[in-house]
Every structure is written in C-alpha cells, then in structure tokens.
Amino acid sequence: MVYSCALWTGEPDEDLEDAQIAKLAWHARSAQAHGASRALDVGCGWGAMVRYLATESGVGEVTGLTLSSDQAAVAAEGAPANVEICLQDWRDHQPKEPYDAIISIGAFEHFARHELSQAERRAVYKSFFDKCRQWLPPGGRLSLQTIGHEDFDPASGTGALFFADIFPESGLPQLSDIVQTAEQHFRLVGFRNDSDHYERTLTVWQQRLEAHKDEAYEMVGRETYRRYVRYLRLSRAMFGRRLSTLYRMVYERRPDGGTDVS
Numbered sequence: 001m002v003y004s005c006a007l008w009t010g011e012p013d014e015d016l017e018d019a020q021i022a023k024l025a026w027h028a029r030s031a032q033a034h035g036a037s038r039a040l041d042v043g044c045g046w047g048a049m050v051r052y053l054a055t056e057s058g059v060g061e062v063t064g065l066t067l068s069s070d071q072a073a074v075a076a077e078g079a080p081a082n083v084e085i086c087l088q089d090w091r092d093h094q095p096k097e098p099y100d101a102i103i104s105i106g107a108f109e110h111f112a113r114h115e116l117s118q119a120e121r122r123a124v125y126k127s128f129f130d131k132c133r134q135w136l137p138p139g140g141r142l143s144l145q146t147i148g149h150e151d152f153d154p155a156s157g158t159g160a161l162f163f164a165d166i167f168p169e170s171g172l173p174q175l176s177d178i179v180q181t182a183e184q185h186f187r188l189v190g191f192r193n194d195s196d197h198y199e200r201t202l203t204v205w206q207q208r209l210e211a212h213k214d215e216a217y218e219m220v221g222r223e224t225y226r227r228y229v230r231y232l233r234l235s236r237a238m239f240g241r242r243l244s245t246l247y248r249m250v251y252e253r254r255p256d257g258g259t260d261v262s
C-alpha cells in the first residue's frame with residue numbers, strides 16, 4: 001500500500017516489496033528519525049511510513065497528514081497507539097510541539113497546480129519550507145521525495161494528458177524551484193536523482209496490473225483500466241527518456257541567524 005517510487009538497492013532477487021521497504025528505511029535514516037520523540041509524515045497515504053517510524057524506528061509519537069478520508073481511515077486502522085493520522089492540509093497543521101524529523105514522499109507534486117506561474121508555484125513551495133522550519137529545531141531534518149521535470153514541457157501533448165486526465169491538481173517542480181525556495185532555512189545534506197528507480201517501479205506496477213486485468217475490469221471498468229495502463233506506460237517512457245525524474249533530497253534546518261565560526 002505504497003504508491004510512490006521504490007528504492008532499488010541492487011540486491012539479487014529483490015522484489016517491489018523489498019524495494020519499498022528499503023525506501024522507507026532510507027527516509028527514516030536520512031531524517032535521523034531513529035529513536036526520535038516526534039516525527040511527521042506530510043502526505044502519509046495509506047500509512048506505511050508512519051507505521052515504519054512507530055515500529056522499526058522507535059519514534060515516540062508519529063503524525064501523518066493526508067487529504068484523503070479513505071487513506072486516513074486505513075492508515076489509522078490497526079496503527080500503533082502512538083500514531084495519529086490527521087485528515088488535514090499541511091497549510092493548516094499546527095502541532096502542539098515541534099518535530100524532530102519530517103518526511104514527505106510523493107506529496108510535493110500535489111502542492112502547487114501546474115497552471116500556476118513559476119512565481120506562484122515557488123511561493124507555495126516557499127511556504128511549505130517555512131512551515132517545516134517552524135516545525136523543526138535547528139539541525140532537524142526533512143527527507144523529501146518528489147518527481148521533478150527536467151526537459152519536459154508540462155504544456156506539451158504528454159504533459160497535457162498527465163495533468164488533464166490523470167493528475168489535474170498537480171504540478172511538477174524543477175530542481176531549481178526546490179533548491180531556491182528551501183535554501184533560506186535549509187541546507188541540502190543529501191541528494192539522489194533516481195529516475196531509473198521510478199522506471200523500474202512503474203514497470204512492475206504495470207506488469208502486476210496487467211496480470212490482474214479481469215479483477216481490475218470488475219472493480220473499475222475497462223475504460224479506467226485502459227487509461228491507467230496508458231498512464232503507467234507514458235510515465236515509464238517519461239522517466240526512461242529523463243523528461244521527468246525522481247529526486248530524494250535531505251535537508252537540515254539552518255541555525256537561526258546563521259552559523260558564527262569566530
């Protein structure tokens with residue numbers, strides 16, 4: 001129940017489940033969440049990351065934010081008692097205390113719609129990093145995973161299909177949008193560009209969907225199935241041709257007023 005790019009480690013016989021767990025572990029490690037008192041997952045989906053933080057990383061209190069009531073219900077069901085799921089936009093989130101670590105996987109793409117101007121999108125990204133700065137102490141870490149666009153024009157034919165048909169409320173950042181809007185409060189301490197990991201994840205998703213075609217027909221009908229397979233095929237081609245790419249970025253909050261080394 002994870003629907004974002006996995007992290008393929010290159011181990012022999014690695015399957016998608018292994019690679020998704022490797023991704024959760026990578027973000028927990030990168031955010032230095034192990035044994036932390038409080039951690040936040042912005043865009044927690046069905047709850048895999050919050051559960052991992054509460055169980056594998058031994059975090060004291062874990063909060064997950066999602067905009068989907070279905071996800072909130074599933075994520076909360078059977079979660080350990082120290083996990084709180086909020087059906088809430090990060091813009092409205094007001095934690096009772098700061099967090100030690102923040103993780104956000106596959107949500108940044110949904111923060112600013114593609115039809116906004118670059119200045120408007122950057123204003124949204126800046127307000128996200130401002131919030132993360134408020135929620136973390138100096139030295140606290142944010143581990144962020146997002147799709148970005150490289151040479152791809154979001155207004156092109158492929159882009160139009162993506163945004164009109166599949167992800168109408170989304171918009172992909174360019175690397176410079178992220179770097180410039182984060183840098184006032186955060187230093188970049190880790191960076192990976194893993195477009196080939198998304199290509200492989202999408203390949204497995206497509207194979208599995210096609211292998212369960214009849215069940216999918218029954219659940220959602222032929223038309224939705226057909227559109228979804230087209231989306232997976234197109235997405236895969238976009239990562240394969242490096243038109244879009246997958247960033248994993250680790251940010252550390254700067255101290256207030258800069259660092260004095262005198």
Ligand SMILES: C[S@@+](CC[C@H](N)C(=O)[O-])C[C@H]1O[C@@H](n2cnc3c(N)ncnc32)[C@H](O)[C@@H]1O
Nearest residue numbers: 002003004043045066067089090105106107110
């Ligand atoms: C593609 S899903 C990824 C879910 C999960 N992180 C995963 O990897 O499976 C994006 C998630 O971000 C959430 N999201 C998008 N915009 C959000 C916002 N403004 N505030 C809080 N959550 C948001 C969605 O509700 C959804 O849970």
